Amino acid sequence: MNGFDLGIAGGCALVCARSEGLERACATAVAQAGVAVTINGRDGAKLKSAAEEIAQETGAHVAYAQRDVTTSEGRTAVLQVCSAPDILVTNAGGPRPDAQRSWGDADWIAALEAQMFSAVLLTNAVIGNMIEQRWGRIINMTSNAVKLSMPWVVLTTGSRMALTGYSATIAREVAQYDVTVNNMLPGPHDTKRLREYSPSRGKNHGMTVEELLVERAAGNPSRRIGQPANSGPGARLSPARIRAM
Amino acid sequence: MTQGLDMGIAGRTALVSGSSEGLGKACALALSKCGVTVAINGRDEAKLKGTAAKIEKETGGKVVLAPGDVTTDEGRAAVLGQCPKPDILVNNAGGPPPGDFRTWDEEIWLKALRGNMLYAVFMTNAVMDNMIEQRWGRVINITSQAVKMPMPLIGLSTSARAGLTGYMGTIAREVAQYGVTVNSLLPGFFNTKRLRQYLENIAASRNVTVDDVEVERTAANPTRRSGDPDEFGAWCAFVASAHSGYMTGQNILLDGGAYPGVM
Numbered sequence: 001m002n003g004f005d006l007g008i009a010g011g012c013a014l015v016c017a018r019s020e021g022l023e024r025a026c027a028t029a030v031a032q033a034g035v036a037v038t039i040n041g042r043d044g045a046k047l048k049s050a051a052e053e054i055a056q057e058t059g060a061h062v063a064y065a066q067r068d069v070t071t072s073e074g075r076t077a078v079l080q081v082c083s084a085p086d087i088l089v090t091n092a093g094g095p096r097p098d099a100q101r102s103w104g105d106a107d108w109i110a111a112l113e114a115q116m117f118s119a120v121l122l123t124n125a126v127i128g129n130m131i132e133q134r135w136g137r138i139i140n141m142t143s144n145a146v147k148l149s150m151p152w153v154v155l156t157t158g159s160r161m162a163l164t165g166y167s168a169t170i171a172r173e174v175a176q177y178d179v180t181v182n183n184m185l186p187g188p189h190d191t192k193r194l195r196e197y198s199p200s201r202g203k204n205h206g207m208t209v210e211e212l213l214v215e216r217a218a219g220n221p222s223r224r225i226g227q228p229a230n231s232g233p234g235a236r237l238s239p240a241r242i243r244a245m
Numbered sequence: 246m247t248q249g250l251d252m253g254i255a256g257r258t259a260l261v262s263g264s265s266e267g268l269g270k271a272c273a274l275a276l277s278k279c280g281v282t283v284a285i286n287g288r289d290e291a292k293l294k295g296t297a298a299k300i301e302k303e304t305g306g307k308v309v310l311a312p313g314d315v316t317t318d319e320g321r322a323a324v325l326g327q328c329p330k331p332d333i334l335v336n337n338a339g340g341p342p343p344g345d346f347r348t349w350d351e352e353i354w355l356k357a358l359r360g361n362m363l364y365a366v367f368m369t370n371a372v373m374d375n376m377i378e379q380r381w382g383r384v385i386n387i388t389s390q391a392v393k394m395p396m397p398l399i400g401l402s403t404s405a406r407a408g409l410t411g412y413m414g415t416i417a418r419e420v421a422q423y424g425v426t427v428n429s430l431l432p433g434f435f436n437t438k439r440l441r442q443y444l445e446n447i448a449a450s451r452n453v454t455v456d457d458v459e460v461e462r463t464a465a466n467p468t469r470r471s472g473d474p475d476e477f478g479a480w481c482a483f484v485a486s487a488h489s490g491y492m493t494g495q496n497i498l499l500d501g502g503a504y505p506g507v508m
Contacts, residue, residue: 003249004279004482029488033250147508168507175467175502187491221421226491 009034013087014078016040016069016122019050021191022141023091025228030087031060038063038082040074070114075122084129090119091141093193094156103155115159120166123181127174136179140167144187188216189226253487255280259333262286262315262324262368265296267437268387269337271478276333277306279482284309284328288320316364321371330375333485336365337387339439340402343446349401361405366412369427373420382425383485386413390433390500398446410496417494426493428484433500434462435472468501 015027018041041047044066055062065081067074130136142160171181263269265287287293290312297308311327314320376382388406417427448455
């Protein structure tokens with residue numbers, strides 16, 4: 001059967017997507033709704049194959065820009081490929097989780113550049129057109145850490161909360177022009193980034209990646225971690241497995 | 246090219262209470278568009294038949310009539326008799342009329358609690374074990390923005406719905422491991438009969454016209470408009486969809502940005 005008509009076919013989206021993980025899942029879902037998608041990322045080969053695969057899977061037009069949106073030049077170049085998107089999905093990888101407490105000015109500025117300014121400046125670059133055409137969607141991918149503080153992610157959480165404050169403010173300013181601004185706050189999903197970080201890693205030396213994932217799943221009410229393209233229940237731990245931990 | 250997003254729930258069954266009109270009807274319609282067999286409910290059977298015919302004509306889907314008053318034991322038994330094992334349960338019920346808090350006695354309070362809280366608790370409990378057993382289920386409550394942002398004159402429904410929110414938040418964590426999610430949608434102002442009634446009450450309490458209240462209220466909303474029930478129904482369909490399996494215990498505001506809090 002045909003799917004649910006999201007009413008956005010024919011539009012175009014800029015999805016700040018690495019070639020994998022949640023960003024790719026967003027790009028694919030938007031493309032499935034009949035939207036032409038531009039993705040970006042730093043690894044050219046991976047990006048090209050991701051674009052080809054999404055296009056093949058969905059039939060949508062998928063362009064790509066091998067650029068880093070955390071730099072001014074990168075943003076300019078990406079916006080040349082997709083200058084007037086109807087939909088902007090922002091995301092940028094953050095610094096690695098680290099227990100260090102002595103973050104200095106340079107560390108903070110780098111984190112803010114990556115996880116706040118890049119989204120703010122991309123938004124500002126495209127929102128004028130959205131207002132003019134009286135339709136637009138801005139979606140920032142932040143983190144559940146914005147609502148639920150966690151150890152080791154102080155730089156990313158601080159930066160993402162700053163972005164949250166910014167987007168909440170402009171959301172009320174542009175709503176009257178049919179432009180909406182929202183954030184999605186992922187909890188643990190089965191991505192590379194999750195595998196780099198587990199809150200209790202420090203006290204579990206020698207845990208394998210698999211053991212880390214099991215630990216994260218057991219601590220979640222659903223007993224699983226999310227799947228980036230969530231169209232099913234994914235792997236769920238058996239009660240016996242949880243009790244055994 | 247694919248046409249639209251496959252919600253992954255075609256062939257499933259939904260029971261939507263309070264769905265002969267307004268937001269409940271919009272939810273039933275959106276679920277029907279996803280290929281879900283929908284049992285619709287209301288107290289007026291003739292009106293319910295009309296709604297069923299409209300939905301069936303628009304979507305080509307199957308609609309089951311489940312008339313009855315879900316705020317009573319007998320009513321729930323009758324409704325569940327028509328649809329005993331829904332995969333998706335949408336709890337919706339009209340609220341008590343707005344009024345002066347000084348006039349609410351115990352009887353009025355109990356009626357409000359039955360009408361806006363307990364009915365949803367008992368409906369949910371009646372279908373939950375089957376959802377757990379089959380390792381898939383969706384419970385979606387239609388509450389109100391007033392749960393996060395109380396407003397004048399509607400303390401009865403706000404209190405009952407806030408109580409329901411507490412209950413649902415609790416069980417959401419208990420049943421998540423079985424693939425069952427429990428979420429609530431919090432409507433702001435949508436173009437429905439209930440909104441009109443609320444505006445009439447506000448106008449009467451302030452001795453101004455309904456149009457005055459409407460203009461003032463619309464101007465105060467960041468979107469400068471009221472919501473379209475179909476916008477609400479689409480959210481219901483997505484929360485019910487296969488894609489929303491990792492979201493539970495949430496209260497989703499659909500209010501045009503009216504609630505001023507950041508999170």
